[in-house]
Amino acid sequence: xxxxxxxxxxxxxxxPFVSGKKIASFEIxxxxxxxxxxxxxxxxFAGETVRKVDRRGKYIRxxxxxxxxxxxxxxxxxxxxxxVPEAPKKHDHVxxxxxxxxxIRFNDPRRFGCWLYQPSGAGEHELLxxxxxxxxxxxxxxxxxxxxxxxxxxxxxxxxxxxxxxxGVGNIYAAEALFMAGIHPKRAAGKVSRxxxxxxxxxxxxxxxxxxxxGGTTLRDYVNTDGKPGxxxxxxFVYGRQGEACRAxxxxxxxxxxGQRSTFYCPACQK
DNA sequence: AGAGGTACCTGGCAGC
DNA sequence: TGCTGCCAGGTACCTC
Numbered sequence: 001x002x003x004x005x006x007x008x009x010x011x012x013x014x015x016p017f018v019s020g021k022k023i024a025s026f027e028i029x030x031x032x033x034x035x036x037x038x039x040x041x042x043x044x045f046a047g048e049t050v051r052k053v054d055r056r057g058k059y060i061r062x063x064x065x066x067x068x069x070x071x072x073x074x075x076x077x078x079x080x081x082x083x084v085p086e087a088p089k090k091h092d093h094v095x096x097x098x099x100x101x102x103x104i105r106f107n108d109p110r111r112f113g114c115w116l117y118q119p120s121g122a123g124e125h126e127l128l129x130x131x132x133x134x135x136x137x138x139x140x141x142x143x144x145x146x147x148x149x150x151x152x153x154x155x156x157x158x159x160x161x162x163x164x165x166x167x168g169v170g171n172i173y174a175a176e177a178l179f180m181a182g183i184h185p186k187r188a189a190g191k192v193s194r195x196x197x198x199x200x201x202x203x204x205x206x207x208x209x210x211x212x213x214x215g216g217t218t219l220r221d222y223v224n225t226d227g228k229p230g231x232x233x234x235x236x237f238v239y240g241r242q243g244e245a246c247r248a249x250x251x252x253x254x255x256x257x258x259g260q261r262s263t264f265y266c267p268a269c270q271k
Numbered sequence: 272a273g274a275g276g277t278a279c280c281t282g283g284c285a286g287c
Numbered sequence: 288t289g290c291t292g293c294c295a296g297g298t299a300c301c302t303c
Binding site (some may be wrong): 003006030034058071072074075076110113127160162164170171172173185216217219261262 | 292295296297298299
Binding site (some may be wrong): 001032034074075076108109110112151152153154158189259260 | 272273274275276277279280281283
């Protein structure tokens with residue numbers, strides 16, 4: 001489900017209801033997420049004021065004085081803001097309840113998401129410290145990708161989806177960016193020229209910015225914090241379009257497996 | 272070090 | 288209808 005645009009949209013959606021506000025309590029109905037939810041540590045945030053809400057890669061960071069709460073949406077997670085209480089539904093595993101009554105509700109059918117906590121002064125959480133640069137940041141450049149990829153035999157697609165190389169490029173937007181840059185997804189990362197990495201960096205930025213503007217891509221049941229879907233889907237060029245005509249040249253879009261993930265590309269436009 | 276596969280989990284859908 | 292198998296937006300961790 002959520003790729004970076006969805007996480008960014010979620011972050012912006014909860015920010016006004018959380019930032020500068022006090023946490024009242026947590027209601028944890030199912031602590032069995034990817035890692036066990038640290039129930040006691042989260043409950044200890046009761047009465048704390050949220051100083052900042054932002055994200056690093058696809059991890060949402062909720063910062064208070066004693067520490068930071070980290071939320072990952074996994075494949076199927078979402079956060080909704082409730083200003084009027086609502087009976088919890090299936091897979092509504094965690095509620096963060098604010099003192100003014102707003103509820104940040106975490107729903108995650110597949111439970112690949114997580115709620116974690118990192119105390120202040122303990123340094124950066126180890127899940128964050130090894131992450132690559134932000135794709136929309138100034139460290140993400142053609143020179144960086146070119147240098148980082150030399151000698152690498154893995155496909156360019158799995159390379160750009162590796163969060164240690166660059167964060168936030170998931171399966172949908174990897175396919176779209178490679179199409180936009182005209183690069184075949186199976187091409188070895190170490191054999192892509194500096195010039196083509198320039199095209200790829202621009203394409204990744206462009207597709208992510210456009211998707212953020214549209215509120216993300218909804219394939220099945222993804223909803224933003226207001227419960228509405230994202231609208232980027234109409235603009236996909238290759239993802240999920242196998243057999244359909246390429247929007248640029250009408251050649252049928254192909255689908256292959258790469259690193260256990262479906263990949264879509266135009267055999268004419270991408271070399 | 273790098274590459275590839277495995278694991279976590281539920282739900283939706285196609286095919287029978 | 289109901290069963291079975293396959294697929295799904297992520298990523299840490301394991302082995303080779």
